[in-house]
Amino acid sequence: MTTDTRGDELDAVRSRIDAIDQEILALISERARCAQTVAHIKTESDGRAVQFYRPEREVSVLRRIKDANPGPLEGEEVARLFREIMSACLALERPLNAAFLGPEGTFTQAAAIKHFGHSVVTKAMATIDEIFREVEAGACDFGVVPVENSTEGVVSHTLDLFMSSPLRITGEVSLRIHHHLMSKETELGAIRTIYSHQQSLAQCRGWLDRYLPHAERIPVGSNADAARIVAGEPGAAAVAGFQASEIYGLEVLAERIEDEPGNTTRFLVIGKQDSPPSGQDKTSLLLSCRNKSGGLHALLLPLAAHGISMTRIESRPSRRGIWDYVFFIDIMGHRQDLPLAAALEHLEKDALLFKVLGSYPVAVL
Numbered sequence: 001m002t003t004d005t006r007g008d009e010l011d012a013v014r015s016r017i018d019a020i021d022q023e024i025l026a027l028i029s030e031r032a033r034c035a036q037t038v039a040h041i042k043t044e045s046d047g048r049a050v051q052f053y054r055p056e057r058e059v060s061v062l063r064r065i066k067d068a069n070p071g072p073l074e075g076e077e078v079a080r081l082f083r084e085i086m087s088a089c090l091a092l093e094r095p096l097n098a099a100f101l102g103p104e105g106t107f108t109q110a111a112a113i114k115h116f117g118h119s120v121v122t123k124a125m126a127t128i129d130e131i132f133r134e135v136e137a138g139a140c141d142f143g144v145v146p147v148e149n150s151t152e153g154v155v156s157h158t159l160d161l162f163m164s165s166p167l168r169i170t171g172e173v174s175l176r177i178h179h180h181l182m183s184k185e186t187e188l189g190a191i192r193t194i195y196s197h198q199q200s201l202a203q204c205r206g207w208l209d210r211y212l213p214h215a216e217r218i219p220v221g222s223n224a225d226a227a228r229i230v231a232g233e234p235g236a237a238a239v240a241g242f243q244a245s246e247i248y249g250l251e252v253l254a255e256r257i258e259d260e261p262g263n264t265t266r267f268l269v270i271g272k273q274d275s276p277p278s279g280q281d282k283t284s285l286l287l288s289c290r291n292k293s294g295g296l297h298a299l300l301l302p303l304a305a306h307g308i309s310m311t312r313i314e315s316r317p318s319r320r321g322i323w324d325y326v327f328f329i330d331i332m333g334h335r336q337d338l339p340l341a342a343a344l345e346h347l348e349k350d351a352l353l354f355k356v357l358g359s360y361p362v363a364v365l
């Protein structure tokens with residue numbers, strides 16, 4: 001009797017879910033038709049300069065959804081669902097493609113999908129230089145490059161490429177990184193060689209020293225490359241993400257072996273397009289000042305004077321002179337925002353080198 005009643009209850013709730021799904025489907029389809037109309041309007045009004053992808057609009061949709069979320073699903077979770085709906089709607093307007101640091105299964109690919117959603121067409125590149133070139137040549141709409149890791153610090157090669165590239169930063173992505181040890185072998189004792197990207201080897205140094213102190217560590221171009229090599233080499237293991245173990249058919253011998261549990265990598269989205277203000281933005285700058293004591297301090301005074309907060313500063317040799325350094329600086333705000341625009345005007349006058357790499361929305365996901 002009780003079982004029957006529960007069975008009836010279950011059937012009733014499932015019927016309700018079926019009916020809701022029909023409504024959701026009808027609404028998603030209506031939304032997709034709206035996106036097609038938007039595409040039509042954009043094409044008619046902007047002609048060849050049309051920009052289907054509008055990052056500032058996407059983040060405002062996601063922020064609104066998060067703010068309005070009544071629960072019980074987490075804000076992050078509903079934002080992720082809407083991220084995918086918008087990704088599919090945009091693909092209907094025009095499919096977007098993004099170059100990433102390949103091969104298939106890297107964290108950079110995961111970052112591209114987190115940022116653009118699963119409808120983006122991702123294109124694997126062998127090096128970070130190639131990603132820049134691909135986007136500069138117009139063969140890809142956007143590129144996704146790693147820039148900073150919370151354990152190992154800055155990916156200096158990416159910063160160096162910005163010095164000579166005309167590309168802009170149009171977005172940022174933060175990705176929680178979990179590293180796993182994977183192999184064709186089934187026992188830790190059989191591992192003699194470990195392959196991974198040098199940053200990942202460094203991020204797992206403590207664990208590797210403890211559990212595999214005698215295995216040789218070989219740095220390769222990417223974690224996914226490591227997984228591919230290991231798939232054909234007895235006695236070898238790779239440090240990589242889950243996706244790589246699935247793609248290359250490897251067994252995960254140990255999970256989450258990174259030394260820092262909060263290990264996060266920040267990626268930048270690069271492209272030719274400027275992002276208009278979204279209300280919550282960041283601006284990245286490239287600056288250089290005269291090499292005299294207090295030079296950097298003096299250079300940065302306009303930021304303080306206009307109440308602009310700086311979230312990151314990184315220095316790199318400029319390669320033009322032995323004592324000549326350039327600074328990569330992230331500040332809060334959009335370059336079109338009034339206090340920031342005034343501070344930038346000031347900075348530009350005082351700096352030897354001044355380049356705005358881009359203003360872009362603070363990531364929602």
Ligand SMILES: O=C(O)C(=O)C[C@]1(C(=O)O)C=C[C@@H](O)C=C1
Pocket residue numbers: 035038039052053054055057058061085086087089090093
């Ligand atoms: O509002 C627009 O401009 C759209 O193209 C619609 C839409 C959406 O699905 O909401 C799709 C793609 C854009 O990147 C931003 C938003």
